[in-house]
Amino acid sequence: MDREHIRNFCIIAHIDHGKSTLADRLMDVTGTVPEREAKEQLLDNMDIERERGITIKLQPVRMFYKLDGEEYMLNLIDTPGHVDFTYEVSRSLAACEGAVLVVDATQGVEAQTLTNVYLAIDNDLEVIPVINKVDLSGADVEGTKKEIEDIIGISAADAPAISAKTGLNVEKVLESIIYNLPAPRGSENAPLKALIFDSVYDNYKGAISLIRVIDGTVKVGDKIKMFSTGKVFDVTEVGVFTPKMIPTESLNAGEVGYLAASIKNVSDTAVGDTITLAEGGTKEPFPGYKKVKPVVFAGIFPADGSKYTELREALEKLKLNDASLFFEPDVSAALGFGFRCGFLGLLHMEIIEERLEREFNIDLVTTAPSVSYKVHKYGGEVLNVDNPSHLPSPSEIDYMEEPIVRACLFTPPEYVGPIMELCQGKRGVFIDMSYVDTSRAKLIYDIPLAEIVYDFFDDLKSRTRGYASMDYEITGFQKSELVKLDIMLNGEVCDALSLIVHKDDAYPRGRSIAEKLKEVIPRQMFEIPIQATVGGKVIARETVKAMRKDVLAKCYGGDITRKKKLLEKQKEGKKRMRQVGSVSLPSEAFMSILKR
Amino acid sequence: MRSYFDDFSLYIHIPYCASKCAYCDFLSFSDRSTMRAYFDALCAEIHLRGKEVARKVNSIYLGGGTPSLAAAYFPMLKDAIFDSFEVEKDAEISAEANPESVSDAFIEAAQAFGVNRVSLGVQSLSDPLLKRIGRVHDRKTALAALSRLTNAFPSVGADIMVGLPSESDADVRETIKTLCDFPLTHLSCYGLILEKGTKLYAEAKKGVFTQDEDETANRYDLACELLANGGFERYEISNFARDKKVCRYNTSVWQYADYLGLGLGASSFLKKDGGFPARRRKNTRDLNRYIECAGKARPTTQIIEHEEGKEEFLMLSLRLTEGVDVLTYNALFGGNLLSEKQEKLSRLAPFLEISDRKIAIKPEYFYVSNSIISDLL
Secondary structure, three states: OOHHHEEEEEEEEOOOOOHHHHHHHHHHHOOOOOHHHOOOOOOOOOHHHHHHOOOOOOOOEEEEEEEOOEEEEEEEEOOOOOHHHHHHHHHHHHOOOEEEEEEEOOOOOOHHHHHHHHHHHHOOOEEEEEEEOOOOOOOOHHHHHHHHHHHHOOOOOOOOEOEOOOOEOHHHHHHHHHHHOOOOOOOOOOOOEEEEEEEEEEOOOEEEEEEEEEEOEEEOOOEEEEOOOOOEEEOOEEEEEOOOEEEEOEEEOOOEEEEEEEEOOHHHOOOOOEEEEOOOOOOOOOOOOOOOOOOEEEEEEEOOHHHHHHHHHHHHHHHHHOOOOEEEEEEEOOOEEEEEEEEOOHHHHHHHHHHHHHHOOOOEEEOOOEOOEEEEEOOOOEEEEOOHHHOOOHHHEEEEEEEEEEEEEEEOHHHHHHHHHHHHHOOOEEEEEEEEEOOEEEEEEEEEHHHHHHHHHHHHHHHOOOOOEEEEEEEEEEEEOEEEEEEEEOOEEOHHHOEEEEHHHHHHHHHHHHHHHHHHOOOOOOOEEEEEEEOOEEEEEEEEOOOOOHHHOOOOHHHHHHHHHHHHHHHHHHHOEEEEOOEEEEHHHHHHHHOO | OOOOOOOEEEEEEEOEOOOOOOOOOOOOEOOOOOHHHHHHHHHHHHHHHHHHOOOOEEEEEEEEOOHHHHHHHHHHHHHHHHHHOOEEEEEEEEEEEOHHHOOHHHHHHHHHHOOOEEEEEEEOOOHHHHHHOOOOOOHHHHHHHHHHHHHHOOEEEEEEEEOOOOOOHHHHHHHHHHHHOOOOOEEEEEEOOOOOOOHHHHHHHHOOOOOOHHHHHHHHHHHHHHHHHOOOEEEEOOEEEOOOOOOHHHHHHHOOOEEEEEOOOOEEEEEEOOEEEEEEEEOOOOHHHHHHOOOOOOOEEEEEOHHHHHHHHHHHHOOEOOOEEHHHHHHHHOOOHHHHOHHHHHHOHHHEEEOOOEEEEOHHHHHHHHHHHHHHO
16 A cells, blocks of 8 residues: 555553544444454453453554545554553654543543653644543543643644544544654655564564664565664565455555564564565664663562472563563572662563462562662772662672652642652652642652652552553662661561661661561461661561460371361471571461561 | 389260350350260260270370260260270279359269269459459359369369459469368469460450460469469479379370270370381361261371381470380380480480489479470471
């Protein structure tokens, strides 16, 4: 199809504003998926995504629509809607010429809407606003349009007022896409230049690149080169998504599709990288490629130590499809063998945890999430430390730096006070505040990432009864007075519970962990002192008293079978225990501490 | 302590009580209309089993329920037992009794039976506590029963409980001191266990009272101290004896000797030619069925193999202050306990008394015996 009849677009929206529902409806209207095959929110194909109503993986789909007697090819590239995946979103956006911005008429513009719109504008996308959920009684179409104009600064006068749920005015969205979004530029005759915006792993075809062809053509048999690594592959298949993968002869400039080239490793099809021909390829890659770096780290251990191999295999399988998941073997005195994992953010971490537990049926003990600190040692050496137990001794450390984010919060005005209090309490630095209208304020704070990773979201939610929304981006590193907080059980450090914290937080955190541990550690055969220490100094102390209940049991001839069962149960329970020195801890105790 | 490992005992279950106590989950009934039929069935079972097991009986234990309520049936019970089994001349014959039914008739019947040891369910000498736990006797009745029993039998013991709802240290102190003034040979002191299905369990669930682990343990410590002062030696986790007059029947069970349980819901343990596979049998708990089948209802049988036997042996004998008799264990199982369990024993060493003949839990760690035992198995 000629480029004039192609439109590449994505949908951006805040969580729950109806992105996936609209995508489904667009497919209905264009007859892309036969009715009987359509599942609710077809694009989100992972259980967890469906349950949480969020999209993580990008699933492009090609649709056809006739307008004014001409047929258009519409490529929808779905985008993840979470801050953890900002880079992936930006690459998906870069593969499009335009974006449909969905705003819930009952909610208005939210923090995430804004982040994604700015990302789209940064990528030179044409943005078409759409007002959704107009069938609901609380819908305020005019107010929402005004917000879009006031906050985002784009015209919303012609924005279709739709209901993705009922299908009302959905065809107007298609019309608007065709009329208002530019056709792809680029040249079929120029050397091949294709942007990888995602990759998936297939057991038979290997790592498959999801691409947008910018210039030129790619077909089966071509020798291609990955720009960032220089690695060369032979193309074995190209095709499009309907949304099923359908092979085609070639993919031309302006088109969206997939490419398989017997690539063994998803890391060889890095998101944002440019594919070109091995010979006579383009000299300039598509701009914006970045190597993904994890920002949140945690140790993941099997609750049952014997499941280590299963955990490794599961992580390897997940890694096949998720180049942004990092892991390396780790060993903890308390938790045994496991893995130190790196994630793009907290949600990413939760998703991996859930998939390991659900799809691979492995119970996990996960250590508290940590960020990566820059540790400047005397003598100039700089270390990146994301595992508290790898922190050098305080005598070797000159100073430390921690990652800082710029956070943007949207809130009804009555919660401005509580949010400021929260940010202040989390070592936030106030940058700016403005009222976007009478019903909403926008706050900007610089906050250490470690605070966000700890419990910021929960706190924000409870202080604002869920009305505030927040987004953030990492802006740099900042010198900070950090200390290592250790927890000792019966005189032995439990490495899995060590944390790097700001020195002012050490005391309250140490005390709260010691108190919680006292509650969750079952009484044992001897008294267990719990101590929180910083640099060898005890800052909090609790004691688990020795257990003394067995004398209650009597044992007659007739009781023996019952007694035996009791002991067997006790023995079975001990198998799930972790040994910290002489202290037995149930995995559940770790989890309740680490999960907060 | 003597080894009763080679003993063979009879346990006779008499499942009738004046009324059900608030803590009791034993198999017992307060409706006594079936008593006559029950004893017929029981005697039929005794005759039947007597033909199967031809071993000399070293001890007999009449348990319940409240055996003292059934004194009228003692003559027929005695006949059935002595017709069917050869009973050693100086066999220990114990009967459980409750104060309200310690009558002349009971004492006479028990003496005629050959009972030489009576265990009285005192539980407490505090009237409010007795009432609280649903006992039908009061302090006065208990004291009178103790006087009569100690005059009539060579060995008399009392059962008491600690950890009762609304109990105080003073209650326990007074009860034990008073009991120590009697010429008792034996005392069992149990911590209250809230068993499912009992009245107290339901009350605890509803929050009518709470049981505090430490408070109960402290009170138990107090009881131990008072009993030691009164000349009682703790020979098992919850059993105390004066002048080494331990309960032979119970001790033999803890030492892994054989016993035959007769009557409703009674359990038996019988090794095969002194070894394995052993059998653990349990009679039906259905009273009507037991009576209808005239004692011939098929018991459920569990086979205990060699390895499981090891665990049971350890689990039971570690309840005794003297602990595991290593030589008996080695002879029975044909191994060497100390080397088999070397690693675990060294890990548990702080809690144990270990020699080449004995492995015992130090009495101060009886409070965590379950943990120690389950670690050792």
